[in-house]
Amino acid sequence: MKRKDIFMNAAFRENSVWKQILGICSSLAVTNLMLNSLIMGLGVTFSLIFANLTISAIREYTPRSVRMMAQVLIIGAYVIIVDIYLRANLPDVSKQLGPYVGLIITNCILMGRAEAFAAKNPPLDSVVDGIGAGLGYTLVLLAISCVRELFGFGSLFGIQILGTWWIKWSIMVMAPSAFFLLAAMIWFINDKYYKVKTS
């Protein structure tokens, strides 16, 4: 498979969130502000790329029986790096994201890509796959948070877009809207992109 195909596959055709329904927890929890979503997306992309690289590089030396544990520990190491970096350089965002940075470890996307791709393919291809899956995830996060922040706070990336006449929709800040928006997004994509028909 060509590198471009691998990338397109991971980012769009087999997108972790809307196609495989993985990593839902964080894509719902951090999407009330666009900045948080962007940083979370970049954190996941970083961990994905390096975890994929490492897992793929040692794939021939890992015994099958301890494979899962090894993958979790590798992912954990990179997540700790992301967490320490955020705490040092972006303390506010780190505080708002709270436990969800640590939860990247149990984010199914990382285990999913490690198991489905990195454990079977050479390191460079795995890096491309990591970039694709990470960007696909970031895209979903930004799309959902764009709607939630605009309607909920009247701003984008913290910059006020809608004036004082705008009545803020408090539902958009609360949990239920995240479920509805993700469902709407999955519906739209199934309909327009995969063209699912009733059988």
Next chain:
Amino acid sequence: MHISPFILFWAAIFTSNVLLTNFLGMCSYLSVSREMESSFGLGIAVVFVLTITCALNWLVYYYLLVPLHIVYLQYIIFIIVIAASVQLLELIIERFTPTLYYTLGIFLPLITVNCAIFGVALFMIIRQYNFLQTIAYATGSGIGWMLAILMLAGIRTRIKDKMIPAGLVGPGISLIVTGIMALAFVGFSGIVNVQ
């Protein structure tokens, strides 16, 4: 933090439900909720494992990680504690209560990667709960999670053979149902005010 463990227990079930307000444990929630029976099995397993691992993680954190100044390793240590205790639990249950093992057996490995278990452990550290509060919060969260998955399973068995737009079949409709459930749970939020 001086909240009585009893209040925390109820708050964890209703006002700050781990799934409906904190979005933890969504993956297994969406994939296992097809039938009532398996949802019940997984729910019981989550309550069980959550209480035990949170108590263990609390002890490990305050008596091992803090004195040794290796708090930055908490993520890896927590994951290892969770994986190890799930394995141990599996052995114990298999040895002593084979009937329970048949209901829980297949769900226990699934739980190691359930983010609710790990997330609750992180919340208890961030909110600085003491030991009793931790146990109350963990049990409450487990019961809250089980309540949510049982409700979704009940609704899904009802809508299984109804006409749904093709693009919404499966995860889409489950997410909408969950959203409505979350809206209903927002109604509880005035009862106790604990974050």
